[in-house]
Amino acid sequence: MDATTVSTTDDIWSPSWDDPFEPTTDRDDEFAELTDALRAVQEAVTRSRPTPDAAGRTARTLRDLAARLAAFEVGEDEQISGRRWDLAGRGQTLTPALHLDEVTDNRARGRVLVGRFHSGRYAMNGGVTPLIFDEILARLANSCGRPWARTAYLHVNYRAPAPLDVELRVEAEFAGQDGRKRFMRGAMHHGDVLVADVEGLWIELKPEQTQNVSLAVGRGAEENS
Numbered sequence: 001m002d003a004t005t006v007s008t009t010d011d012i013w014s015p016s017w018d019d020p021f022e023p024t025t026d027r028d029d030e031f032a033e034l035t036d037a038l039r040a041v042q043e044a045v046t047r048s049r050p051t052p053d054a055a056g057r058t059a060r061t062l063r064d065l066a067a068r069l070a071a072f073e074v075g076e077d078e079q080i081s082g083r084r085w086d087l088a089g090r091g092q093t094l095t096p097a098l099h100l101d102e103v104t105d106n107r108a109r110g111r112v113l114v115g116r117f118h119s120g121r122y123a124m125n126g127g128v129t130p131l132i133f134d135e136i137l138a139r140l141a142n143s144c145g146r147p148w149a150r151t152a153y154l155h156v157n158y159r160a161p162a163p164l165d166v167e168l169r170v171e172a173e174f175a176g177q178d179g180r181k182r183f184m185r186g187a188m189h190h191g192d193v194l195v196a197d198v199e200g201l202w203i204e205l206k207p208e209q210t211q212n213v214s215l216a217v218g219r220g221a222e223e224n225s
C-alpha cells in the first residue's frame with residue numbers, strides 16, 4: 001500500500017479528543033496491529049544479543065520501514081498514535097499498554113503488564129511507574145467533560161519492586177477540586193502487595209494556556225470562561 005491508496009487516516013479510525021476516558025476494548029484493526037507489532041519489536045530488541053551481521057540487517061529493515069511510513073506523515077493533531085482511547089496503550093508505545101476495566105466519574109481501575117523493555121533490572125524501571133500513573137490519572141482528571149488540565153506534579157512512593165511479565169493492578173481516584181486545582185490519587189498492586197502509590201495535582205488551563213493546543217479548543221477554553 002502506498003500514500004496514494006489511502007485518502008485520510010481520519011476516514012478510517014476517526015480519532016478525536018472528545019473524551020479521553022472510556023474502558024478499553026480488545027479491538028483488532030490494522031493500526032492496533034501496527035502498534036502491537038512495534039511493541040513486539042521493542043521487546044525483542046531488548047531481549048536479544050544479535051550478531052553484528054544480524055543487528056545490521058535488522059537495522060536496515062527498520063530504517064526501511066520508517067522511510068515507508070514517512071510517506072504517511074501528518075501533523076500532531078492528525079496523527080492516530082496516542083489518540084486511540086479505545087485501545088490499551090492508546091496506539092502509542094512509550095507507556096506500557098494499560099487496559100482500563102472500569103471507569104466512573106471519579107474512579108478508574110485497570111491492568112498493565114510490563115516486559116523487559118520497561119525493566120530497570122529484574123523489576124520495572126522507576127521512571128515507568130510515573131508514566132503509568134500519569135496515564136490513568138491524567139485521563140481521569142480530563143474525563144467527563146472537565147476542562148483540560150495539565151499535570152503540575154506527581155509524587156510517587158515506590159513501596160516494593162514491581163515484577164515483570166505479570167499483571168499489575170492500577171487504580172486512580174479523583175480526590176477533590178479546589179478552584180483550578182484537581183487532586184488525584186493512585187495505587188499499583190501486584191496481588192496483595194502495594195507496589196507504588198501516588199498523589200498528583202492537575203491544574204485547569206486558563207484560556208490563554210490553550211492557545212497552541214488545538215485539542216482544547218471547544219472544550220476547556222469555553223467551559224472555563
Ligand SMILES: CCCCCCCCCCCCCCCC(=O)SCCNC(=O)CCNC(=O)[C@H](O)C(C)(C)COP(=O)(O)OP(=O)(O)OC[C@H]1O[C@@H](n2cnc3c(N)ncnc32)[C@H](O)[C@@H]1OP(=O)(O)O
Binds near residue numbers: 020135148149153180
Ligand atoms: C492540554 C491538556 C492535555 C490533556 C491530555 C489529554 C488527557 C489524556 C491523557 C493521556 C495521558 C498522557 C497525559 C500526559 C499529560 C501531561 O503529561 S501534561 C504535561 C506535563 N505537564 C506540564 O507540561 C505542565 C507544565 N506546567 C504548566 O504548564 C503550568 O505550571 C501549569 C501546570 C499550567 C500551572 O501554571 P499556572 O496556570 O500559571 O498556575 P498558577 O496560576 O501559578 O497556579 C494555580 C494554582 O496551582 C498551584 N500550583 C501550580 N503548580 C503547582 C505545583 N507544581 N505544585 C503545587 N501547587 C502548584 C498554585 O500554587 C496555585 O494555587 P492557588 O494559589 O490557586 O491555591
